[in-house]
Amino acid sequence: MVDTIYHSLSLTHSNLQFLYITLYFGGTIRKNMELYIFLEKMRVKRFFKKLLKEEHPPFEKAATEDDLLKKKQIDSSLADTMELFKKIYYVPNNSDVNIRYIEIGGIKKNAAVITISSISNTKLIEELVIRPLLINEDESKEIELLLSPQVRKADVIEDILVEINNGNTTLFVDGEPYAYIISSGNFQGRSVEKAENEVVVKGPKESFNEQAMTNISLIRKRIRDEKLIVESTTISKRAKNELYLVYIKDIANEELITNIKNKLNSLDIDSIQNLSVLEEYLEDHIYSLFPTILYTERPDRASEFIEDGFIVLLMDNSPDSLILPATFWSFFHNSEDHYLRFLFGNFIRILRLMALFITLFISAIYIAITNYHVEMIPADLLLAISxxxxxxxxxxxxxxxMLEIAFELIREGGLRVPKPIGPTIGIVGALILGQAAVQANLVSPLVVIIVALGGLSSFAIGDTNLNYTVRLLRFPFLISAGVFGLFGLTALFTICLLYVTSIKSFGVPYLAPMTPNDSTAKDTIFRRLVKNELFRPGYLKPKDIEKKAGE
Amino acid sequence: MKTRLGLFHFLFLIFILPMLSGCWDQVSIDKRAYVVALGLDKGEDNKISITYLIANPEFSKQEGPSSEPAHEVITFPANDIISAKNTANAVIAKEITYNMLNVLIVSEDLAKDPEFIRYMYDVTKDREIKRNIPMIVTKEKVKTFLLKNKPKLETRIHKYFEFVLENSNKAGLTPNFKLHSYFSITESDAGLFLAPYATTEQIPGGKYTVGEDELLAGELKIEGEESNNSQFLGSAVFKEGKMIGTMNGEETRLTIVLNETLEMGEIYATYPDPFSPQYRFSARIMKREKNDVKINLNGYTPTIDVTVPLYMDILSIHSMETFDNGKIEQLKFHIEEEVQKKLSKLIKRTQEEFKGEAFGWSLIARKKFWTSHDFEKFDWMKTYPNMKVNVSVNVYIGTFGEQSKLPDLNQVRD
Incomplete structure (x- = not known):
């Protein structure tokens, strides 16, 4: 670690060019420079050595000891085993770790049950594990037969710990060098609720919640296919976060899957709490304004993409899914486009496209026209503006x-405001921005209309990521229009288009299937009749391209 | 590191880009004075006298008109219309712009000057002047015209010019030629250009005519409570960029009927009643089909055969006659004859007096030549006066108004 940081620091010496210039006037350039860099290197080295010594007691060493211990198998002596587990879990300091000693009836053996009560179903343990053991009178019966649920055995300490951490019940019996494990995990969480961010009027309302199992169940409910694979991998070292890759085996492109898996395996992080964080690790263009991974909370949308050969990532603690690869169109589309009747669906597509362009350009065009191209305005409007x-x-x-920034502020403020005082923000915002600003001669009325129209139009772009993209892009457009007029506007737009055509998401061009043109899926600006959508998107190179709708 | 350095270079380039071009062209919308009408008068020596009519934006405010006037008129001598922009700033606070220029007004005096065309070509030099604006010729000096022209209802002056010209064009009383046509017609050297003719000077008592449109601006008697006294009627005829005469309202209408490049709206006109000559009936005239123009240039005397199809609704009939089929036929012949007579008279006038045509026939004739050089050699303008032009009119009588039947007067009076 020291090495990597040291390495990166030495890289930044290009930043020292400023110093280079100052030293230039001092005379001996080279020697001074080298001396400086040498001193700087030494300083950083010393700093890190000190840091490691003071701040971190040799925890890595302890961890290795711990690791070695965990690799061991458990002892057949119950007392020893319990002592060990108490030490691992810091019982009794750790209050919700329960250890219960019982004597099994009939066999007359001592036993202990370890559970973490906050994440397991205590009633189930009581009824299906402890009670049958206590009331048993048969001397010859084996323990597995005494318990009604399915029982697994484990003997390595590490494995047992994983089971306990997942809320399962472990039963240790005196004289037996393994533990019985009964599934009883019960994590608390929300139930399936309505989608809040991607609202539709017509169509399913369910949304993902924070439990991956529920989310997988929601997808399996929609795709009853034995080829639907839910692959799980652990992606973080310490928190052991599980990630689920969902795809259909005989559709999804193998190369794409391996590509994603490689990327996941190369992660070297302690903890990734949820998909929103993972998104940043997976993206190719982190600094780009354009998102390259689709993020949706709707299981219907996720399943639709899975059926087209996309890959969906799910994780515990994330009420949503990541869909990759993503094209511009996947951000632009909305699940309701297909739920509404053909014409209505296309109508809202046109509206959304209009909203996109209005948000991007309206204030920039206003600036360009009023400052450079006055002749474009009808005489009456011109005099009114003037x-x-x-x-x-x-x-x-x-x-x-000024007004754009005020609008963004109100928007951000309104988003973070606690619910009970939410409504007041809207009123105050509208009042301050609209009426008062005009009356105070701070802004002209037309500008209020333009900014409000642009701001409201931006809400028609449902996807959070694309929404931010568009809102941020407005500002460069504004400035280019202010400096160069319509010429600047078109130039910047051309640059943007060039850039967008150049980026890729997991190997898929961003504007596919529009450019490069792909004759398979033509779902871009307008949607086609569902019966005419015969093919899966060809840019994904799916194993099975035909949707077999015609047969 | 390399990519980052590249990025820095790129950003640096972007930041110095504005310095290369920059926003020097930028003028805020509120820092300009908008000239709505530009007037040209004859000045002393070689100079012209320029009149600006500048709109006051203050007047467009929603809170209602302030105490400021709606517009301002200034007149000053200048060499040309472009340098005049700067000269005007001696008086006008804001930067003068022709972006909103709605109309170019020229006095008859200047238009008839052979030097006039020199000043007109200034218009093609200024990029702010649009060429789709009309050019008006006034009988008096433009200065007087603009000062006396005080429309009572359309106080927002740019709207006034827009509306008054639009509707007099629709009625056919003024031609709908734009500034651009002045240049194209002058340069093709084959036809006449017509500009709306206007004045604020009324002939005392007006002029009596049988019809309703045989008038020139100023000849119509208008009375009312201090009504606006500017009239837009008839047209000024330009040949080779110089004004050579005028056409009254009727002649202008007939020109519009003959000229396919001018759009003809619905024209209301009156004709003498063939059955009781003391009355005139009015008709709504429309053109549903194009004129049929046949040009024969092969003979010794080139001939032009024009057939004008007209659609007419007969509206007010003061003789209270109800027309049956036989009478309709008679009426049709009567109108055809009447219109044909008028058209022939007009064509004769253009051949003899103006020595050029304003009917766009040269455009049709062009197709008869292999090269444009041939056409130029033919010299349409010179040949036209000697051509034989035959006009025939084809009238289709449509309806007789909303209620076609009129009561028998004798029975009513009984």
């Missing part, structure tokens, strides 16, 4: 930037 702008003290670019 008369209202006359008393505004700022240039129109400043005026519109």
């Amino acid at each position: 008369s209202t702008r006359e008393i505004v003290p700022f240039p129109s670019l400043v005026e519109i930037l």
Whole structure:
């Protein structure tokens, strides 16, 4: 670790060019530079040595000892085993770890049950594990037969710990060098609720919740296919977060799956709490404004993508799924497009496209036209704008930037406001921005209309990621329009288009299937009739391209 | 490291980009003075006298008109219309712009000057002036015209010019030629350009005519409570970029009927009643089909045969006659004859007086030549006065108004 940080620090010496210049006037350039770098290296080295010594007691060493212990098998002596587990779990300091000693009836053997009560079903343990053991009178019966649920055996300490941590019950019997494990995990969480961010009027309302098993169940409910694979891998070293890859074996492209798996296996992190965090680890273009992984909370949407050959990632603690690869269109589309009737679905697609362009361009076009291309405005509007702008003290670019920023502030404030006082924000915001600002001659009325229209249109873009993309892109467009007029606007738009066509998400071009043109799936701006959607998207290279809708 | 350095370079380039081009062209919308009408008068020596009519944006405010006037008129001598922009700033606070220029007004005096075309070509040099604006010729000086022209209802002056020209064009009383046609017609050197003719000077007592449109601007008697006294009626005729005469309302209408490049709306006109000559009936005239123009250039005297199809609804009939089939036929012949006579008279006038045609026939004739050089050699303008032009009119009588039957007057009076 020291090495990597040290390495990265030495890389930044290009930043020292400033120093280089100052030293230039000092005379001996090279020698001074080298000396400086040498001193800097030494300083950093010393700093890290000190840091490791002081802040971190030799915890890595302890961990290795611990690891060695965990690799061992358990003892047949119950007392020893219990002593060991008490030590591992810091009982009695650890209050919800329960150890219960019982004597098994009939066989007359001492036994102990370890559970973590907060994550296991205590009633089930009581009725199906402890009670049958206590009331048994048969001397010859084996323990597995005494218990009604299915029982597994484990003897390595590490494995047993995993089971306990997952809420399962472990039964240790005196004289037996293994533990019986009964599934009893019961993590607390939400039930399946309505989707809150991707709202539809027509169509299913269910959304994912924080339990991966529930989410998988929601997907399996929609795809009753034995080829639907739910593969699980552990992606973090310490928290042992499980990730589930969901795909259909005979559709999804093998290369894509291995590509994703390789990426997952190369992760070297202590903990990844949820998919939102994982998204950043997986993305190719972290600094890009354009998202390359689709994030959805709707199981119907996820299943739709799985059936098309995409790969869905699920995780505990994430009320959503990641879909990869993602194209621009997957962000632009909405599940309701297909639920609504053909014409209505396409109508909302047009609306969304309009909203996209209005959000991106309306304020920029206003700036460009009023500053450079006045002849484009009808005479009446021109005079109206001119008369209202006359008393505004700022240039129109400043005026519109002010209002845009105010709108973003209100939006962010409104989002974080506690629910009970939420409604007031809307009223205050509208009042302050609209009426008062105009009356105070801070902004002209037309600018309020333009910013409000742009702001409201941005809500029509449902996807959170694309929404942010568009909202952020507005500002460069605004400035380019302010500096170069419509010319700047078109130039920047061209650059954006060039960039968008250049990026890829897991090997898939961002604008596919529009460019490069793909004759298989034509679901881009407009959707086709469902019966005409005969093929899966060809850009994914699925194993089975035909949807067999025609037969 | 390399990519990061590249990024820095790229960002650096982006930041210096504005310095290369920059926003020097930028003028805020509220820092300009918008000239709505630009007037040209004859000035002293070689100079022209320029009149600006500048709109006051203050007047477009929602809170209602303030105490400021709706517009301002200034006149000053200048060399040309482009340098005049700067000269005007001696008086006008804001930067003068022609972006909103709605109309170009020229006095008859200047338009008839052979030097006039020199000043007109300034228009093609300024990029702010749109060429789809109309050019008006005024009888008096433009300065007087703009000062006296005080529309009572359309105080927002740019709207006034837009509406008054739109509707007089629709009625056929003024031609719908734009500034662009002035240049194209002048440069093709084959036809006449017509500009709307306007004035604020009324002939005392007006002029009496039998019909309703045989008038030129200023000849119509308008009375009312201090009504606006500017009239837009008839057209000024330009040949080779110079004004050579005028056409009254009727002639302008007939020109529109003959000229396919001018759009014809619904025209209401009156004709003498063939059955009781003391009355005139009115008709709504429309053109549903195109004129049939046949040009024969082969003979010694080139001939042009024009057939004008007209659709007419007969509206007010003061003789209270109800027409049966036989009478309709008679009526049709009567109108055809009447219109044909008028058209022939007009064509004769263009051949003899103006020595050029304003009917767009040269465009049709062009197709008869292999090269444009051939056409130029033919010299349409010179040949036209000697051509034989035959006009025939084809009238289709449509309806007789909403209620076609009229009561028998004798029975009513009984």
